[in-house]
Amino acid sequence: MQRSDLKREIKQLLVAELNLTGRDPSSIEDEAPLFGTGGLGLDSLDALQIAMLVEEKFGVRVPEGDEARPMFRSVSSLSEFIEAARARDATSGSAPTG
Amino acid sequence: MPRTQSVIAITGLGAVTALGNSVEETWERVVRGERAFGPITLFSAEGYRVPLVGEVRGVRLDGPEDFSRTSELALHAAREALGSSGMSDGGRPRRIGLVVGGSTAGMLETESTLSVILSPEGAVDPAARDEALGRMLSHPLSAPTDRVARELGPFTRVRSLSSACSSGANAMLVGATWLELGLVDAVLCGASDALCRVTLAGFNALGALDPDGARPFDRRRRGLTLGEGAGFVVLERAADAAARGKRAVCTLLGWAARAEAHHITNPEPTGDAPSRAMRAALARAGVTPADVDYVNAHGTGTPLNDPMESRALVRVLGEHAARVPVSSQKGQFGHTLAAAGAIEATITACAIARGIVPPTGGLEEPDPECPLVHVMRGEERPIRVALSSSFGFGGMDTVLVFGRADAVQRGAPRRSRAVVVTGAGVITPAGIFGGLDVADVPDSAPEGDAIAYDLSAELDVERARRLDRASRLAAVACERALGDGTRTKALAGAEHVDAGVILGNAFGAVDATSAFMRRLREKGARFASPADFPSLVPSSPAGHVSIYLRLAGPTLAVADLATSGECAVAQGYELVAAGEADRIAVVAVEEKSQIVDQVFRVVFGPDRRDAARGERPLRREGAGAIALAAEDVAIAAGLPIFARIEQVLSWWQDESAFTEVAPPPGGARGGAVVVFGTAGAAIDAVLERTGWSECRRISCAERAGSHEAAGGIAVAVAAATLAKDPSIEAVLCVGIARGSGYAITFGRWRARSS
Numbered sequence: 001m002q003r004s005d006l007k008r009e010i011k012q013l014l015v016a017e018l019n020l021t022g023r024d025p026s027s028i029e030d031e032a033p034l035f036g037t038g039g040l041g042l043d044s045l046d047a048l049q050i051a052m053l054v055e056e057k058f059g060v061r062v063p064e065g066d067e068a069r070p071m072f073r074s075v076s077s078l079s080e081f082i083e084a085a086r087a088r089d090a091t092s093g094s095a096p097t098g
Numbered sequence: 099m100p101r102t103q104s105v106i107a108i109t110g111l112g113a114v115t116a117l118g119n120s121v122e123e124t125w126e127r128v129v130r131g132e133r134a135f136g137p138i139t140l141f142s143a144e145g146y147r148v149p150l151v152g153e154v155r156g157v158r159l160d161g162p163e164d165f166s167r168t169s170e171l172a173l174h175a176a177r178e179a180l181g182s183s184g185m186s187d188g189g190r191p192r193r194i195g196l197v198v199g200g201s202t203a204g205m206l207e208t209e210s211t212l213s214v215i216l217s218p219e220g221a222v223d224p225a226a227r228d229e230a231l232g233r234m235l236s237h238p239l240s241a242p243t244d245r246v247a248r249e250l251g252p253f254t255r256v257r258s259l260s261s262a263c264s265s266g267a268n269a270m271l272v273g274a275t276w277l278e279l280g281l282v283d284a285v286l287c288g289a290s291d292a293l294c295r296v297t298l299a300g301f302n303a304l305g306a307l308d309p310d311g312a313r314p315f316d317r318r319r320r321g322l323t324l325g326e327g328a329g330f331v332v333l334e335r336a337a338d339a340a341a342r343g344k345r346a347v348c349t350l351l352g353w354a355a356r357a358e359a360h361h362i363t364n365p366e367p368t369g370d371a372p373s374r375a376m377r378a379a380l381a382r383a384g385v386t387p388a389d390v391d392y393v394n395a396h397g398t399g400t401p402l403n404d405p406m407e408s409r410a411l412v413r414v415l416g417e418h419a420a421r422v423p424v425s426s427q428k429g430q431f432g433h434t435l436a437a438a439g440a441i442e443a444t445i446t447a448c449a450i451a452r453g454i455v456p457p458t459g460g461l462e463e464p465d466p467e468c469p470l471v472h473v474m475r476g477e478e479r480p481i482r483v484a485l486s487s488s489f490g491f492g493g494m495d496t497v498l499v500f501g502r503a504d505a506v507q508r509g510a511p512r513r514s515r516a517v518v519v520t521g522a523g524v525i526t527p528a529g530i531f532g533g534l535d536v537a538d539v540p541d542s543a544p545e546g547d548a549i550a551y552d553l554s555a556e557l558d559v560e561r562a563r564r565l566d567r568a569s570r571l572a573a574v575a576c577e578r579a580l581g582d583g584t585r586t587k588a589l590a591g592a593e594h595v596d597a598g599v600i601l602g603n604a605f606g607a608v609d610a611t612s613a614f615m616r617r618l619r620e621k622g623a624r625f626a627s628p629a630d631f632p633s634l635v636p637s638s639p640a641g642h643v644s645i646y647l648r649l650a651g652p653t654l655a656v657a658d659l660a661t662s663g664e665c666a667v668a669q670g671y672e673l674v675a676a677g678e679a680d681r682i683a684v685v686a687v688e689e690k691s692q693i694v695d696q697v698f699r700v701v702f703g704p705d706r707r708d709a710a711r712g713e714r715p716l717r718r719e720g721a722g723a724i725a726l727a728a729e730d731v732a733i734a735a736g737l738p739i740f741a742r743i744e745q746v747l748s749w750w751q752d753e754s755a756f757t758e759v760a761p762p763p764g765g766a767r768g769g770a771v772v773v774f775g776t777a778g779a780a781i782d783a784v785l786e787r788t789g790w791s792e793c794r795r796i797s798c799a800e801r802a803g804s805h806e807a808a809g810g811i812a813v814a815v816a817a818a819t820l821a822k823d824p825s826i827e828a829v830l831c832v833g834i835a836r837g838s839g840y841a842i843t844f845g846r847w848r849a850r851s852s
Contacts, residue, residue: 018629019563021554041560045363048305048628056625064305 006079009057014075017053018046030076039074047072054078060085106277107339107346107503110183110332112175112288113444115431116152116325120178124431124441125448129476131459133430135311135323140167140206140293145622148307151293152325152432161245166204167326169242171437172290175328176246180286183332184344191338195255195282196247197272199265199289201436201635204237205611206294211236212615215693231700234693238605239636239657242290247750255282256750256838257669260636261654262490263396263433264355265289266329266440267498268654271353272669273333275676279514283338288330288440296614297435298324299623300631304363312399312433314426314458315408315472317465322398325432329440331447348450351483351501352383355652355678357644358493359594362564362632365402365489369410371650372489375497376414383499385483387415390422392455392479393470394446394486397426398433399460407487408468425473429460439488439496446500450481491632492641494653512677516729518847519821520681520737522814523578525549525571526720526802530556532578533738536818539811542801547718548690558585561646566610566633568689568721569642572601575723576643576683579814582737588648597725598651598679601640602666602686604659604806607633609691639687651679662686663722663775663810664748664833664840670726671746671842680731685723686810688803715776718803722811733849740821741844744828751837753783759841761789762828769827773816775799775808780834784841790830809833813842820844 011025020040033039035047042050050072051062060082062068071081111121116134118124127134134152143149159170176198180186185194214222214230222230240258247256255276261268266289273287291297301307301324308321339346356375360366380387393415396407412419427445434441449456457473464472482502489495524531527549528542549571556574557565565573576599577585584595611634618626632638637655644653652673658665663686670684698717725737732739749755762770772790774781776799785791796819802811809831816831831842 021559021563043361043364045304045361045629045632048303052303052625052628056621 003079003083006082007075010075010078013053013057017049018042028075031074034072034074054082058082105336106274106333106350107336108331108348108350108447109334109339109344109346110179110185111347111444111447112178112182112330113327113441114154114157114171114174115327115434115441116154117431119157121444121448125445128427128430128445128456129454131457131475133311133459135432138293138298141295143298145624146298147302148309150309150311150323151298152323153293154326164236164241165245166207166237166241167292168200168203168290169245171292171326171328172198172242172246173249175288175290176250176286176330179288179330179332180250185284185332189342191283193254193283195273195276195285196243196253197257197259197269197285197287198243198246199259199269199436199440200239200242200291201260201262201265202291202294202297203239203241205296206292208234208237209295209615212612213619216612216616216619228700231697234697235605238659240659252752253750254752255748258657259654260436261494262492262635262637263435263438264488264490264494264496265436266438266443267486267488267496268355269440270331270350270443270498271355271496271678274350274353275672275678277333277335278512278676279672284332284334286330286332288328289436290328291326291435291437293324293326295618296611296634299618299626300634302623303626303628303631306400308399311460312429313460314397314399314429315404315464315468315470316461317463319399319401319404321400322428322433325434327431327434327437327441329437329444331443346503348447348503349501349505350498351385351505352379352499354378354382355496357598357650357653358495359644359648359650360493362492362641362645365406366493367406369406369413371493372407372410372487372495373413375495376410376485376487379485379497379499385499387418389483390415390418390485391481392449392484393422393424394442394484395424395426396487396489397458398428404465405467408470411470419470422471423455423473424470425456425458427456427459429458442486443498446484446486450484450500450502453478453480455479455481490637491635492637492644492653494637494641514675515677517671517674517726517743518729518732519724519740519743519817519844520727520732521579521581521725522740522818523575523723524720524811524814525574527718528801530574530578533581534818534822536814537822539802539815540796540798544718544801547716547803549719565642565646566607568603568607568687569639571689571721572639572685572687573643573646575721576685577647579723579725580683584647588646594648594650596651597649597681597683598673599640599644599649599653600666600670600682600684601637601655602662602807602810603636603639603655604657604662605694606636608693610634612693643685649683651682658838660776660806660835661809661833661838661840663807663813664842666810667724667813667842668746668748668840671743674726674728681725681727683723683725685721686807687721688719688805688807690719715800715804717805720803720811721807722814724814724817739847740817742847743842744845745843747841749839753839756784756839756841757787759784759788760843762793764827769825771796771819771826771829773798773812773819773829773831775812775833776804778834781832784832784834816844820846
């Protein structure tokens, strides 16, 4: 999958699953902060939901706790995490979860 | 020492927890610092990250066909409490009430029923599926209350409530107000919750469970451990206990409930609402922070709760925080959710009566973020005044203050306050009605049974994104009822509005629970939805409304099947009359549910659509709300006054109580009207015997829908009808279902000439 496709898919997932009604997925900037002010304004409950959805939809395992924090910064960081995890799974040959 | 009539004595205790099957057994093991955690055995927890729980063992938990683990836990503890109060047989007062808090009710059993209903097409025999559907609604929030009432009754007044993890504390708050308002002579109050898949999977999904078992206030803490159990107490006036020669265990001196109006799962970090509740409860008790000798903390062991609670305590206790011991037992028998406040009340009562401060089991390395006097080992110490806190999902915070049996209540006794209606709001498939227009609901023309129009124009969609359908309907109705730009204020980031929310809802989020269970069955615990879980708690819409409209007063849900709306009005009225809240939005809501529709089709037959043939009207969906205020508060704030509440009566099984319904002023012809949700022979009988049978009748169910919240719409219509038509002097609103009855009389409000 192209990186831009993955980002688009993540944005659509965020809008649909977090009930960001009225928001056009393409209007979300790749680097916009997901949490706190000045971005999407999501919170820790959303982070848990995103982690669960990423595991379910993209078949990669999300680490728990502070270790996972950097990947939740933006759509870009989420897509980088997913790509890296998939590449790891491909080289190690381990089956993806979910 | 002199005693006043208003002192409330606790004369009976009952508890069942993972640590023990009685108060005594639990207490002894609590003091020894024992922990009772192990992997769950009630069901397979394969795939759950943390299967560790505090499970009750060694109690026989079965009963009649409709029993649930929660109802049997409740019965077990309630029986012990009533027995130890000496009221089991001879010593029973004439008017004894029952208040039961809960959040899961028969969820464990409902999960088994759902496993049949959710089976793929063809995998289950249709007859078995219908049989399961017939059982699907057997465990509403009110079912454990019914079970206790049937076994230990008769009770003159019965209430089922939920405010998530503060339910048990709120059961005591409600019981105390009943005594203060003179509605009962004694009250058995408590709460019960059993473990189930929904809560264990839900807290797993929230990442809120400590794999090593809860360690409240410990720097290594990673979350809570779920427990189960029940706690009950008997409250009565100290003078009555003395007159029957019964020694009190301790006294209940003060109580207060406040809402955080912040977030559905996360505590507001500064602890503002808990500290407001603590201050109000201490003031109610007539004591100062300097008088507090022990604090029984909520202390869940989650990373966010414990520092927040510590900040609130330090804020309220000030310099005394450096000497007042604080402990939590959630590292020993777990977080028993709704039951927590009730079980911990029995622990606090034992601590006071025996002069022993119980420890925080599981705590080894106190977190510097929690700068309190922690209790590592149980210690002897006289306790004259103790405080117990309970905080629930949705930010529902309740604090109780207990005193030694010889403590004298110094708080001024409160007089019952006059209560007025300051607004109404209704939403049905026919539209949204606010203010005086609510009187038009019975003449409206709904299309279909669902609200098909777009609600987003009525809501701030960004702020409302977490609100499920029931919460959205409730928010729209409450906003119309409260008026005065409540949402505008919330949007402007203004201070909280000092109003509470009481929700009436019979069955909770049935379809959402089913969807959550379907995911759990099909994908495993790892894919249980953390964001959907909070909406499964019965009090969730009340919490969502309080967050959305920034309402900071007492917030909780009540349930009483088809009279859940009327029950909510009674609850709201009591809290305002007793001075626990100045303003309250009372709302009853029923969302369209595929499963509830299927159940009713199985139970009542397929075709109920032809109202002209005398069959019952469509269920539909909708919400009805009224805003209540203390009369003096409404006048001072310049709120519109629709009506004055003249009388609120409720009865349970014993219908002789309805003869107390005051006859219409000036007789039947003198401009009196009767309003009800769904008509019935029981209502006709009440009207016949109370002089209201000749009055004009307005039935709401035909146009608004025949469902469990119809009574909430009826009270809104009643208040608006009175306000709109100056020829009407009084409106009686009656609702009766399965032996539970409510009669609410609205009268014309007139400014007193001074």
